[in-house]
Amino acid sequence: MVNIPVLTVEKLNKRFFLHEQETFIPSCDDVNLTVNNKEMTALVGPTGCGKSSVLKCIYRTYLPRGGRILYHAEDGHTTDLAQASDHRILELRKRGIGFVTQFLHCLPRKATLDVVGEPLLVRGEKKAAARDAAADILRLLNVPERLWHVPPATFSGGEKQRVNLARGLISRPRLLLLDEPTASLDPATTERVIELLSAIKAKGVAMLAVFHHPELVRRLADRVVELTPQGAEFQETEEKIQ
Numbered sequence: 001m002v003n004i005p006v007l008t009v010e011k012l013n014k015r016f017f018l019h020e021q022e023t024f025i026p027s028c029d030d031v032n033l034t035v036n037n038k039e040m041t042a043l044v045g046p047t048g049c050g051k052s053s054v055l056k057c058i059y060r061t062y063l064p065r066g067g068r069i070l071y072h073a074e075d076g077h078t079t080d081l082a083q084a085s086d087h088r089i090l091e092l093r094k095r096g097i098g099f100v101t102q103f104l105h106c107l108p109r110k111a112t113l114d115v116v117g118e119p120l121l122v123r124g125e126k127k128a129a130a131r132d133a134a135a136d137i138l139r140l141l142n143v144p145e146r147l148w149h150v151p152p153a154t155f156s157g158g159e160k161q162r163v164n165l166a167r168g169l170i171s172r173p174r175l176l177l178l179d180e181p182t183a184s185l186d187p188a189t190t191e192r193v194i195e196l197l198s199a200i201k202a203k204g205v206a207m208l209a210v211f212h213h214p215e216l217v218r219r220l221a222d223r224v225v226e227l228t229p230q231g232a233e234f235q236e237t238e239e240k241i242q
């Protein structure tokens, strides 16, 4: 079977206006990419070139300035995530699109099991079932059981990252966005994550992932998109337009 596109990004552009300095910060420009089901597209490039911003535009944490972000649903319907209503975006976040962010953001007093199970609760599943599924995935990612009932706020970087991954993987979205998912993991846990991501990919999930490590790109990615740094040249052109 031919792999079908789940996401097509065309000429994506984002910049920020800093009011105090009255200046524009370019964030990403002219980004084009495709993510197919059963495939991983890797987003690479130097620090600050806009990799996280691209993922945030797709998840609509950031509202893009220009370009199209076409999400192709299973029923053949296409939504431009750059234009869609907030309601449609929330609907897609519930079932279609998952995001493992670069840093874990969660409520300070929530137990790890509930942080991880939350995407299932939002989808209407029962609390006990969500906790069982959370326990399964935490076990798979080597998160010690003594941490399951404690809030992840005080966890080490690697522990937090695994909780974040578990939370992103639990609901098996059609499109999974991953921002440096193995950045603070030891080699054994990185290996587990690689196996897990390969298994999820084989099940049909489309993935767009940011990696700094070329070895991970080589082992996991089917396509590579390289972003170029956003420099003074771009800013100059922008200023001329104003």
Ligand SMILES: Nc1ncnc2c1ncn2[C@@H]1O[C@H](COP(=O)(O)OP(=O)(O)OP(=O)(O)O)[C@@H](O)[C@H]1O
Pocket: 016, 025, 026, 027, 028, 045, 046, 047, 048, 049, 050, 051, 052, 053, 054
């Ligand atoms: N919320 C924001 N407000 C202002 N500027 C921002 C914001 N988010 C990102 N930027 C700017 O956009 C540019 C791209 O940032 P981004 O975080 O996307 O880079 P990155 O490629 O993910 O970097 P890294 O590899 O360090 O994670 C940077 O210059 C950054 O300062």
Ligand SMILES: [Mg+2]
Pocket: 051, 052, 053, 102, 179
């Ligand atoms: Mg980043």
